[in-house]
Ligand SMILES: Nc1ncnc2c1ncn2[C@@H]1O[C@H](COP(=O)(O)OP(=O)(O)OP(=O)(O)O)[C@@H](O)[C@H]1O
């Protein structure tokens with residue numbers, strides 16, 4: 695890539711789609727009809743902390759990249775976990791989503807390569823925690839990200855030497871603040887990770903209300919792309935009860951694929967790697983591959999409708 699960043703660590707052929715997916719039809723470029731003219735933008739959101747937003751953004755993004763999609767993970771959480779989990783130390787984060795939101799950087803100039811071919815990241819840093827106050831007086835404060843992402847149109851990318859992205863996954867902070875509202879205003883759809891725990895549905899009314907408000911006032915096309923059950927533990931009946939409850943509530947918006955609780959998934963970020971690169975055979979990685987496959991099926995169905 696033309697603006698390869700010296701801080702990234704490309705690895706030769708770290709992911710082999712055939713090996714990972716084990717299905718010839720899933721190999722790069724084989725799935726027809728899912729590459730949109732402009733990227734599909736998903737806000738990965740849930741104001742509850744620790745439910746698997748970042749893990750889902752990283753590993754779903756990796757699985758999509760492994761089948762030939764070009765994916766940008768846009769980290770807008772001041773914690774910067776997606777950036778760290780993809781192996782980008784603080785020193786590597788020259789241009790960040792904070793600079794993009796403040797209008798100080800073109801998003802295309804902030805995009806960094808990761809170890810996964812086809813997977814890119816715009817990192818975040820702690821400056822974002824002041825964004826709420828800094829944007830308070832700005833008349834278009836909810837549209838900052840949407841305006842910035844307009845630069846990802848294929849024409850703009852071509853001018854700057856970037857190939858267009860197929861998907862942008864916005865990793866939101868655990869809050870329904872101006873950052874998450876910016877993500878929902880910029881997004882086509884919201885992807886909601888939901889942890890299989892007793893209070894899983896608590897707070898979802900608030901999340902859905904926020905989606906409604908954004909749809910009514912800022913982004914009429916916004917919908918819920920899907921709900922992903924995370925940290926599913928098949929040994930506990932609680933996980934099954936929660937899953938049944940969530941399915942009763944959200945119907946077929948809930949992905950059939952459930953992400954199991956898996957220690958390999960939780961270890962991977964400390965090595966700066968997606969679980970799929972750390973151990974692509976573990977059950978967590980396999981579930982994210984399955985989730986990507988289901989997402990692409992949904993995308994195909996949407997385009998065919
Ligand atoms: N499937 C899983 N199995 C085991 N551990 C997991 C799994 N998914 C996520 N975790 C771990 O749970 C913790 C929370 O996950 P993650 O950071 O993805 O959640 P989050 O919703 O992004 O959190 P925050 O709200 O703080 O941004 C992390 O330590 C992560 O490694």
Ligand SMILES: [Mg+2]
Pocket residue numbers: 747748749771775776865866867
């Ligand atoms: Mg997170």
